[in-house]
Amino acid sequence: MIFLQLFWEFFKTGLFAVGGGLATLPFLYDMGERTGWFTAHQVADMLAVSESTPGPIGINMAVYTGYTSAGPLGSLCALVGIVTPSIIVIVIVAAFLKAFRNNHYVEGAFYGIRPASTGLIAAAGLTVAIGALLKTELWSGWERFWTVLDWKALALAAVIFAVSKKWKKLHPVFLILIGAVAGAVFRFAGA
Amino acid sequence: MKIYWELFSTFFRMGAITFGGGYAMLPILQREVVDGKGWCTNEELTDYFAIGQCTPGIIAVNTATFIGYKIKGVWGALVATYGLVAPSFIVIGVIAALLQNFASYALVQNAFAGIRVAVTVLILNAVVKLLKSSVVDKLTACLFAAVALASFFLDLSPVLFVLIAGALGVAAKVLWKGAAKK
Numbered sequence: 417m418i419f420l421q422l423f424w425e426f427f428k429t430g431l432f433a434v435g436g437g438l439a440t441l442p443f444l445y446d447m448g449e450r451t452g453w454f455t456a457h458q459v460a461d462m463l464a465v466s467e468s469t470p471g472p473i474g475i476n477m478a479v480y481t482g483y484t485s486a487g488p489l490g491s492l493c494a495l496v497g498i499v500t501p502s503i504i505v506i507v508i509v510a511a512f513l514k515a516f517r518n519n520h521y522v523e524g525a526f527y528g529i530r531p532a533s534t535g536l537i538a539a540a541g542l543t544v545a546i547g548a549l550l551k552t553e554l555w556s557g558w559e560r561f562w563t564v565l566d567w568k569a570l571a572l573a574a575v576i577f578a579v580s581k582k583w584k585k586l587h588p589v590f591l592i593l594i595g596a597v598a599g600a601v602f603r604f605a606g607a
Numbered sequence: 608m609k610i611y612w613e614l615f616s617t618f619f620r621m622g623a624i625t626f627g628g629g630y631a632m633l634p635i636l637q638r639e640v641v642d643g644k645g646w647c648t649n650e651e652l653t654d655y656f657a658i659g660q661c662t663p664g665i666i667a668v669n670t671a672t673f674i675g676y677k678i679k680g681v682w683g684a685l686v687a688t689y690g691l692v693a694p695s696f697i698v699i700g701v702i703a704a705l706l707q708n709f710a711s712y713a714l715v716q717n718a719f720a721g722i723r724v725a726v727t728v729l730i731l732n733a734v735v736k737l738l739k740s741s742v743v744d745k746l747t748a749c750l751f752a753a754v755a756l757a758s759f760f761l762d763l764s765p766v767l768f769v770l771i772a773g774a775l776g777v778a779a780k781v782l783w784k785g786a787a788k789k
Contacts (some may be wrong), residue, residue, distance in 0.1 A: 432769045438733050442758065442765045448761035449762075457723070464722040465702055467646075467729065471622050471695030472632075474665040479644050479695050483703035491703070495696055499688055502664030505673040507684055508660060517658065521777050526661040528750060529769055529777020530741035534734060535754030536765050543759070558764035569724050576728045584733035587626065591725045599721015600714055 418486045419493045424496030425451070426478050431505075434526070434533050438463075439496075440474040444481060444528035446529040446545060453485035459543045467604065474498065549573060572598050610679055611686045617644065618671050618690035623698075627665070630668045646674055667691060746779055 425447050433439040438449050441463065454462075462484070465478035474595045475498065496607060509516050546552065550564045551553025575598075599605070617639055625632045633656065640646045648654075652670075659669035668688055675687025709715045741746050754768050 417675075418763060420644070425620065428766060430665075432766045434661070434663050434769065438730065444766055453705045460726050461706075461719050463729075464719070464726050465631050465706070467626075467726075469695075469698050469702065470624060470626055471692070471698065472625075472665045472667040475692045475695045476699050479699040483700055484707070488700060491700055497663070499668055499692060502662075502668045503672050503684055503688055505664065506659075506669050507676055507681055508788075509658060509767065510673055510676045510684075512754065513654075513658075517654070520780060522661070524777040524780030525773040527743075527747070527780060528772040530661075531747040531751040532639070532754045532768050532772030533690070534741045535738040535751045536768060537730070537737065538734045538755040538759050539758035541727070541734055542755075544723065544730055545727045548727045569720075572721060572724045573728055576725050577731070578731055580728055588729050589626065592722055593730060595723070595725030596718040597720040597721070599724070600718040601716050602721075603713075603785075604670050604720030604724075605713075605716040607716040 418488060421451070422482055422486060422490055423497040425604075426482070426494045429478070429501055430498040431501035434529050438473065439533055439538050440477050440538040444477060445540050448483075450469040451485075456543055456547055458484065460547060464592050465542075468592050478552060505594075568602055568604060572602075572604075610683070613644070613677055614678060614683055614687045615690035618675075618687045619693055621671075622667075622691040632670070634699055636670065640674060651677075669684035750775065 428566060429440055429443040429447070433443055441459070444454075444459050444495055445456060445461075449578055450461055457595060458479075462477055462480045463473075466473045469476055475495065478494040478498040479491045482491035484490075486493070525556075548567055549568050549569045552564055554563045556563055572595065579594065580586065620637055621632065621639060625635055633652075634650060637649065641652055655670045655673040656666065659666040659673070661718055662669055667764065668691060671687045671691040672684045675683040675685070677683075679686070706715075734778055738751070742751050754772065758765065758768060
């Protein structure tokens with residue numbers, strides 16, 4: 417029963433992804449690997465679409481993933497799954513607002529969870545980077561490691577990075593647009 | 608009944624016009640909810656954001672749930688939250704349907720290969736920003752490095768890392784408090 421499974425997978429994501437936005441990313445990789453609903457490449461594409469459309473990124477990712485896996489009803493199950501933990505947790509916290517804010521244990525738990533969450537996102541980012549910047553199928557051993565480097569992609573990454581540092585307020589959608597145009601013009605997928 | 612509709616439509620509007628969620632939503636929330644509707648004060652809003660950031664789930668969703676709960680209890684929380692996420696459901700549904708039809712075109716495949724490069728840069732920038740707020744001392748630096756490496760090389764669920772890191776954080780705080788007393 418894929419709908420129930422989608423709800424449950426996204427319920428777990430909503431419950432354990434702390435820190436918003438990209439925090440859902442490592443959970444999606446894990447989910448794709450275990451269920452086979454989507455590939456690592458597709459997760460990167462979904463992230464691009466989620467960043468370029470209105471609405472919170474995590475929500476957009478859930479709706480998109482749900483749709484890709486099981487159509488409109490799938491996206492509804494994923495959506496309800498990811499917001500339900502928030503609603504439960506916040507309603508409880510709202511009732512004990514003052515006690516929660518100054519609680520030593522809560523503070524301690526998040527002191528540990530925040531760097532871990534950043535670490536998870538970094539690892540997921542590395543997976544995206546390998547897929548985007550390397551041609552792993554050309555791997556022929558360490559003595560010729562440079563054969564896997566995708567020079568076109570690395571050059572584009574350098575350009576986009578420079579642009580993002582020069583204009584810090586620039587909306588991510590413009591960086592994605594640069595990537596899309598360069599990819600189409602220089603035939604990045606070789607298609 | 609009118610208040611539920613107001614909650615739903617206000618948060619629906621916010622979901623439709625904010626890109627990126629999180630802090631991108633703060634100025635719009637201030638204008639709509641604090642200045643416009645008077646549903647909460649600026650201080651309360653800052654508190655909600657701070658708590659939203661250190662509770663599970665998506666920050667924008669948590670904030671909507673908070674405000675909805677304050678105005679009309681559990682039903683208010685549900686109405687505000689689903690108002691916020693409804694535009695995503697519609698917009699992304701349409702895009703996902705379109706992309707599935709065009710995914711096999713060479714132009715789309717090439718464009719997405721380029722987009723993945725841009726996404727790599729976006730994630731890198733986000734991680735650098737997160738590092739500044741989450742890695743505050745040696746212990747958090749070790750935790751970050753250990754989780755990043757272990758999660759990349761081992762096939763373990765992210766849930767496990769979150770649980771262990773939370774337990775370690777509590778242990779560290781409790782031990783330090785004990786040490787400070789002596």
